[in-house]
Amino acid sequence: MRKVLISVLMLGSAWAVTTAIGHTQAPATMSGPDALLEWPLPPGAQAYAKIDGRHLHRYVEEQAAIARRYRDQGHPKFWGRIIGSSADAESAGWLAAKFTSSGLTDVRVQPLDLSPQWFPQQWAVTVTAGGKTIVLESAQPDYRAAALPAGGIDVEAVYAGLGSEADFSGKDVKGKAVFTYTMLGAPNENAVKRADDKGAVAIFEVDMQPGNMRYQAYPSNTKAPAFTVGGDDGLAVRDLIASLPPGQSVRVKATLDVQMVPNLKTALVWGTLPGATDETIYIVAHRDGWFEASGDNAGGVASMVGLAEYYATIPRAQRRRTLVFIGLDGHHNTGPGSAVGGVWLNEPANKAKLFAKTALSINCEHPSTIQTYVRPRYLAGDVVRWSNMYTAQQWYAGGPTRPELTAIALKAFKEFGVPLLSEPNPRPPAGDLGRLYRFTPGVATSEFFHYFHTDRETPETVPWTGLQATTRAYAKIIDDVNTQPLSTFQRPEESVPTR
Numbered sequence: 238m239r240k241v242l243i244s245v246l247m248l249g250s251a252w253a254v255t256t257a258i259g260h261t262q263a264p265a266t267m268s269g270p271d272a273l274l275e276w277p278l279p280p281g282a283q284a285y286a287k288i289d290g291r292h293l294h295r296y297v298e299e300q301a302a303i304a305r306r307y308r309d310q311g312h313p314k315f316w317g318r319i320i321g322s323s324a325d326a327e328s329a330g331w332l333a334a335k336f337t338s339s340g341l342t343d344v345r346v347q348p349l350d351l352s353p354q355w356f357p358q359q360w361a362v363t364v365t366a367g368g369k370t371i372v373l374e375s376a377q378p379d380y381r382a383a384a385l386p387a388g389g390i391d392v393e394a395v396y397a398g399l400g401s402e403a404d405f406s407g408k409d410v411k412g413k414a415v416f417t418y419t420m421l422g423a424p425n426e427n428a429v430k431r432a433d434d435k436g437a438v439a440i441f442e443v444d445m446q447p448g449n450m451r452y453q454a455y456p457s458n459t460k461a462p463a464f465t466v467g468g469d470d471g472l473a474v475r476d477l478i479a480s481l482p483p484g485q486s487v488r489v490k491a492t493l494d495v496q497m498v499p500n501l502k503t504a505l506v507w508g509t510l511p512g513a514t515d516e517t518i519y520i521v522a523h524r525d526g527w528f529e530a531s532g533d534n535a536g537g538v539a540s541m542v543g544l545a546e547y548y549a550t551i552p553r554a555q556r557r558r559t560l561v562f563i564g565l566d567g568h569h570n571t572g573p574g575s576a577v578g579g580v581w582l583n584e585p586a587n588k589a590k591l592f593a594k595t596a597l598s599i600n601c602e603h604p605s606t607i608q609t610y611v612r613p614r615y616l617a618g619d620v621v622r623w624s625n626m627y628t629a630q631q632w633y634a635g636g637p638t639r640p641e642l643t644a645i646a647l648k649a650f651k652e653f654g655v656p657l658l659s660e661p662n663p664r665p666p667a668g669d670l671g672r673l674y675r676f677t678p679g680v681a682t683s684e685f686f687h688y689f690h691t692d693r694e695t696p697e698t699v700p701w702t703g704l705q706a707t708t709r710a711y712a713k714i715i716d717d718v719n720t721q722p723l724s725t726f727q728r729p730e731e732s733v734p735t736r
């Protein structure tokens with residue numbers, strides 16, 4: 238092993254690794270599942286070897302296939318495991334079958350009514366100037382964007398840079414289409430809101446990541462519809478605007494038809510593994526997501542199923558508490574009437590009945606994301622570079638009133654190789670533990686990275702190694718919590734945060 242490491246240091250290439258260990262057919266790069274760094278089990282933790290990341294990754298692939306089936310049934314641009322869609326129903330059935338085959342009891346799909354759901358029917362955006370037309374293939378309306386007038390709009394385009402007040406200085410955007418530019422890591426300039434306040438009729442927010450990804454954004458809460466646009470399309474518009482002589486302008490033609498579809502349903506999917514007592518531990522994961530939705534949240538669902546399978550192999554007498562698994566409907570239909578499953582769990586009667594004896598709730602959400610680098614310094618090529626490691630996650634483990642739970646979780650994450658941000662989030666990472674943590678002892682880890690909510694969030698963006706490490710750590714947390722009485726973790730319900 239030392240020889241390999243020295244070779245890498247001296248020669249600085251993957252080729253050195255393969256040469257030093259004598260593989261003549263070795264891959265020339267560090268990509269692919271076999272190249273991923275796997276964290277070894279700590280001493281005495283061999284039991285957790287049954288939680289196998291490669292096995293869990295197949296569940297990510299199966300859920301991605303559900304989303305692609307929906308796409309291929311006439312939904313080429315707005316697709317995924319979308320709440321209220323046939324993909325939602327297929328996901329619920331898929332998960333119930335997994336719970337049953339794992340050996341859970343009381344497996345059931347609990348239907349829930351939805352308020353009318355936003356489904357864009359069709360849209361198109363073209364930009365024209367000087368005899369040149371660009372079709373913005375990557376344009377994607379923000380969730381709940383208002384429809385454009387029948388027949389669409391044909392208006393002047395305005396370049397508004399980063400969208401700060403300085404960028405709008407001296408520009409009249411009233412009745413026009415505004416283009417603003419941002420990317421993950423840039424400060425939030427509230428560009429879309431600013432453009433709306435200044436009277437734009439359509440707003441295009443370009444995500445300047447390499448390539449031309451579609452990105453499905455949460456609601457912009459603007460009067461004018463907002464669209465996200467991929468980097469290649471956005472830069473082409475900018476350069477077209479720059480190419481024109483003074484006095485000439487770029488025209489934007491755009492259409493957007495939207496339907497609010499009534500009478501749809503979603504579901505909570507339940508399964509139980511009875512323990513030695515009626516005290517409970519909840520494992521939850523949201524089933525919904527956009528596009529293949531592999532990281533967000535097929536990975537989380539896979540982790541939850543992995544825990545179900547693992548504990549089903551352990552005799553009931555050795556499981557101190559009853560494990561309850563819930564596939565949540567999710568929250569990507571954000572806004573009024575969203576997250577009906579979480580709302581149902583928060584109804585006082587349900588909450589009192591379900592969570593009175595709960596020692597722990599783990600929300601499995603985005604537990605494994607490939608570590609990527611955008612335009613790394615001194616490397617040629619305007620691309621997202623992949624690594625062979627999973628990202629550090631945001632985390633929450635019980636909050637400041639539960640130091641024992643925080644200590645248990647941190648020990649498990651460290652021993653099982655789950656990298657974390659240095660400080661916990663003051664409240665759970667954005668996601669479904671937000672609906673549970675005030676009245677149950679909650680644990681969540683999560684990351685939201687370059688491919689999050691994009692049409693490139695493929696199963697390959699979810700490393701099996703991260704799935705394995707995080708899921709094993711969750712199991713260790715469950716086991717350590719089970720050595721302590723309820724009183725170690727239970728606290729009075731926290732008030733709803735004011736912001």
Ligand SMILES: [Zn+2]
Nearest residue numbers: 533534602668
């Ligand atoms: Zn999520």
